[in-house]
Each structure stands twice: as C-alpha cells, then as structure tokens.
Amino acid sequence: GESVGLHLPTLSVQEGDNSIINCAYSNSASDYFIWYKQESGKGPQFIIDIRSNMDKRQGQRVTVLLNKTVKHLSLQIAATQPGDSAVYFCAEANDYKLSFGAGTTVTVRA
C-alpha cells in the first residue's frame, strides 16, 4: 500500500544550528500533512500542519515546506535547542486517516 517514509532515520545537529528533516510521501491524493514530535515515553505532539494548496507554512521556529511535484515534505527547525531532541514523524491524511512514517531521531549536540 501507499505510505509515508522519511529519508533518514537519524539526524545529529549542533545546538544553535538549523535542522532540516525530510519526508517523502507516495499518495498524490493526500491533501493534508502534519509533523509530530515524540519524546521518550510520551505521545506524539502536534508541531505544524500544511494543506495541499500551500507550499510553505511557518510557525514558531519551525517551517514546513511541501513540494507536491516530487511528493516531498520537510520540517525546518531554526536555532535548534537541546529540547528539540526527539523523534519526528511526518503524517499524511487521506480523509480522516493518518499514515505515518517510521520517524527521524534528532539528537542535538551541545
């Protein structure tokens, strides 16, 4: 079946640098995308979402970019902090169902 996947399972970033987490999706009919952050022992926490009629959306220190031509989604985190260390999941929505990739583990180096 169609699924959402991430390019890299791990990412190590220096504190203060910008992080970019990538995600490829395969279902061209998906019209809504969400990024979640999951810390150890916690449930996924909503970070930011984007609809398919947009190509960029900004939040506090985060930006999501959507390229529908190549079915690619990315999450940019500005000035990465130790508290940003977590697993990041992208999810695509078809109607009410979310499909998740396996996640990218981000480790912030002091």
Add this chain to the structure above:
Amino acid sequence: GAGVSQSPSNKVTEKGKDVELRCDPISGHTALYWYRQSLGQGLEFLIYFQGNSAPDKSGLPSDRFSAERTGGSVSTLTIQRTQQEDSAVYLCASSRTGWTNQPQHFGDGTRLSIL
C-alpha cells in the same frame, strides 16, 4: 488537564489474559482514534469513531481486538486472549471533528507488555 488522557500508563499481563485500555478525549472533540506503535516504529491505525456514526474498524488486526465509545466521549480498547505480539504502545488521539485538515492530538499512551 485539557489533553487526551489514557489509562493505565503501563500494563503488564500474562499471555492469554484480557486487557482493557481507556481513553478520555479532549472535551468537545467528536472524533477519536486508536493507534498502535511497536518499538521503534511508526503508528499503525486501529479504529476510528466519529459522533454517532458506525466506527471504522478496518485497522483492527484480529477479532481479539474490539473497541467501544460510550456517550460519544470515553473509549475503551479491549484485547482478548492477549498474545506476545500484542506488546506495544497503544495511543489514543482525538480531533475536533472527523473532517480532514483537523490535527489529531494524542495522549501519552498505554505501554502494554505481554509476558
């Protein structure tokens, strides 16, 4: 609190026993979802409730799994005759409506271990 609440947070049980997992969604949210997350994996959809509509049970892995939602609020996921492969984190989420473009908000899950 204002978030999705799940109980118990941890459950250890013997193979063959039945377990019940509880989810209390965010107040006013009409849509409720159950997911399963195996170690180091993404989330696997199990079941979806929206208002008084018939639930979408298409993700339930076997007939040992069932769920109900009483009064449009609290939901219970039941696993009968548990097997070791049922060990996972069971996550519940809710959203304001069941329409697309609505973010799902998750609880912290129940960590189920089958001995």
